[in-house]
Amino acid sequence: MTLEIAPTPATVPVLVDEHGRTPRGLWGITITFFRRQPVGAIGLVLVLIFGLAGIFAEWIAPYNPTSNDFAAMTEAPSWAHWLGTDQLGRDLLSRILYGARTAFIVGLTSSMVGGFSGLVIGVASAYFGGQLDLWLQRILDIVMAFPLIIMALAVVSIFGTGVQNVIIAITIPLIPRCARIVRSSALAIREVPYVDAARALGYGHTRIIMRHMVPNVMGPFLVIITAFVGQAILAEAALSYLGLGVQEPVPAWGLMLQGGAEEYASTAPWIAVFPGLAIMLTVFGINLFGDSLRDVLDPKLRDR
Amino acid sequence: MYRYIISRILLVFPTLIGAAALVFLLMRLVPGDICLVRLGSGGTSFTQASLASCHAEIGIDRPWILQFIDFLWGLARLDFGNSMWSGKPVIMEIATRFPISLEVAIMATVIAVVIAIPLGTISALKQNTWIDLVVRSFSIAGLATPAFWLGIMSILIVLDVTQAVFGHPWMPPIDYVPLWQDPIRNLSIVMLPALTIGYRYAAVSMRMTRSAMLEVLREDYIRTARAKGLIRRLIINRHALKNALLPVVTVIGIEFAFLIGGLVVTEQVFNLNGIGRLMVLSVQNQDYTLTQALVMVVVTIAVLSNLVVDLLYAWFDPRIRLA
Numbered sequence: 001m002t003l004e005i006a007p008t009p010a011t012v013p014v015l016v017d018e019h020g021r022t023p024r025g026l027w028g029i030t031i032t033f034f035r036r037q038p039v040g041a042i043g044l045v046l047v048l049i050f051g052l053a054g055i056f057a058e059w060i061a062p063y064n065p066t067s068n069d070f071a072a073m074t075e076a077p078s079w080a081h082w083l084g085t086d087q088l089g090r091d092l093l094s095r096i097l098y099g100a101r102t103a104f105i106v107g108l109t110s111s112m113v114g115g116f117s118g119l120v121i122g123v124a125s126a127y128f129g130g131q132l133d134l135w136l137q138r139i140l141d142i143v144m145a146f147p148l149i150i151m152a153l154a155v156v157s158i159f160g161t162g163v164q165n166v167i168i169a170i171t172i173p174l175i176p177r178c179a180r181i182v183r184s185s186a187l188a189i190r191e192v193p194y195v196d197a198a199r200a201l202g203y204g205h206t207r208i209i210m211r212h213m214v215p216n217v218m219g220p221f222l223v224i225i226t227a228f229v230g231q232a233i234l235a236e237a238a239l240s241y242l243g244l245g246v247q248e249p250v251p252a253w254g255l256m257l258q259g260g261a262e263e264y265a266s267t268a269p270w271i272a273v274f275p276g277l278a279i280m281l282t283v284f285g286i287n288l289f290g291d292s293l294r295d296v297l298d299p300k301l302r303d304r
Numbered sequence: 305m306y307r308y309i310i311s312r313i314l315l316v317f318p319t320l321i322g323a324a325a326l327v328f329l330l331m332r333l334v335p336g337d338i339c340l341v342r343l344g345s346g347g348t349s350f351t352q353a354s355l356a357s358c359h360a361e362i363g364i365d366r367p368w369i370l371q372f373i374d375f376l377w378g379l380a381r382l383d384f385g386n387s388m389w390s391g392k393p394v395i396m397e398i399a400t401r402f403p404i405s406l407e408v409a410i411m412a413t414v415i416a417v418v419i420a421i422p423l424g425t426i427s428a429l430k431q432n433t434w435i436d437l438v439v440r441s442f443s444i445a446g447l448a449t450p451a452f453w454l455g456i457m458s459i460l461i462v463l464d465v466t467q468a469v470f471g472h473p474w475m476p477p478i479d480y481v482p483l484w485q486d487p488i489r490n491l492s493i494v495m496l497p498a499l500t501i502g503y504r505y506a507a508v509s510m511r512m513t514r515s516a517m518l519e520v521l522r523e524d525y526i527r528t529a530r531a532k533g534l535i536r537r538l539i540i541n542r543h544a545l546k547n548a549l550l551p552v553v554t555v556i557g558i559e560f561a562f563l564i565g566g567l568v569v570t571e572q573v574f575n576l577n578g579i580g581r582l583m584v585l586s587v588q589n590q591d592y593t594l595t596q597a598l599v600m601v602v603v604t605i606a607v608l609s610n611l612v613v614d615l616l617y618a619w620f621d622p623r624i625r626l627a
Contacts, residue, residue: 142322147565276453283448
């Protein structure tokens with residue numbers, strides 16, 4: 001049987017260039033995205049800067065992020081220390097570069113794991129429906145009643161602090177939020193004729209889900225996991241700031257704002273200013289990119 | 305209508321019981337013996353007998369289901385047990401700190417509404433102009449700024465400005481006084497935290513106002529109103545804004561629950577002795593009874609604010625209550 005089921009309109013990318021053509025290849029898509037979504041492109045560039053900084057921190061960072069230099073404590077920004085030093089004489093620029101790594105590890109891992117778990121639950125819930133859907137929805141309702149940071153705090157109180165536990169703590173509250181959105185998109189697709197057709201042709205659940213349901217919820221799914229990366233980075237920063245997240249000596253932006261930052265606020269403001277700016281610019285970039293991605297992937301939401 | 309209201313109110317109970325079950329389960333996942341943590345936390349030595357009596361006191365030796373029923377019964381009577389750290393009843397610990405958090409939360413909501421609705425509306429009306437761009441950037445930045453950093457920055461600015469103006473730095477006082485005793489002192493304590501939290505809250509609501517407004521402005525009845533020559537102000541206030549506000553109300557209600565999450569960090573920055581700070585302390589001290597009570601309080605507030613949103617929605621939108 002070689003009956004191919006036509007792709008749905010929803011999977012057709014809406015990213016078109018000025019001649020109405022759809023770009024091909026990664027390079028073509030990138031070029032067209034930059035032309036059509038300049039604001040999103042700025043966001044992407046910001047994210048890439050911090051992401052690359054995190055990956056190549058060993059090579060770029062001028063100093064060791066954890067080595068103290070008591071001869072150079074709370075030094076103002078200078079040629080030797082571009083962003084100044086903290087109360088232990090550690091170079092702020094180096095700590096911010098390494099902090100990018102922590103932020104992205106936590107942000108990407110928790111958004112991916114949380115997002116994919118949510119995708120599986122959401123699609124399964126919509127596809128199988130019935131009792132499974134009913135119970136899953138009730139459980140998701142309950143988990144959703146916990147504000148993200150409160151849930152994360154509760155998880156940290158049990159498993160303790162540290163990078164791994166922070167990831168778990170942030171991932172759990174993200175799952176229902178993704179499942180909810182995926183489910184509502186998947187529900188609409190379950191009813192379309194080609195899914196019925198696939199069923200009538202005797203295709204198995206796995207094939208229908210993988211070939212027809214999942215590709216169709218990819219748009220909203222990509223948008224939501226992009227937003228999750230930003231939320232996870234903010235949550236990690238908040239937990240670390242509270243002393244309940246990443247622990248010293250791991251360099252993390254939230255941690256850099258803890259303790260010293262407030263104490264030295266008036267005498268050495270750079271300790272407080274730069275790590276916060278790093279968080280803000282990264283999440284700002286992610287949000288700008290996410291907004292453009294939504295415009296591209298979901299034409300219904302354009303102009304919003 | 306009444307059927308909808310009653311069924312919606314009844315739906316709160318399974319959610320709350322489920323949340324209680326989740327909290328109960330989470331707290332039982334604590335690795336090791338909760339009594340060892342409790343007895344060992346003071347750094348003192350303890351005997352087998354005291355360990356056994358601790359087990360009996362918490363009731364860990366009984367079946368889980370009985371423990372859970374006891375836990376629920378305690379919640380229903382607002383009896384959360386004693387704090388493992390201070391030894392005082394948990395409900396007292398929470399009650400003394402609740403007013404300040406509530407005040408900050410309410411003020412942040414007011415600030416958010418006052419900023420978000422006019423700016424969001426203007427942004428929609430002037431779509432794709434520089435005003436729109438500025439407002440949107442302001443709101444995307446609001447979503448990206450960590451509340452605690454904004455708090456630190458606002459303290460920094462206040463210190464610098466007061467230093468420049470009065471010659472000596474001024475900091476808002478920390479010891480809380482109720483609004484009716486000393487309004488100025490109260491407001492000087494609460495204002496900065498409320499602004500800090502309110503910014504993010506405003507950013508979210510602003511985006512919602514803008515998108516809802518844009519959608520409504522494209523409706524046929526707006527075109528009709530315009531065609532019949534109705535003045536612009538009336539169209540916007542009476543026809544557009546009124547309908548656009550529904551989703552905004554939802555966002556404000558849902559975000560109210562998240563605001564309590566924001567309180568956790570902001571109270572820490574401003575040294576406010578509210579329930580957010582209490583939550584951080586309880587986690588740091590591994591005070592499980594206090595943590596579970598606080599989580600339940602927050603979840604209850606979240607569930608209730610969702611309920612209020614749904615009821616308001618039904619009130620405003622006859623299509624829902626008649627469906």
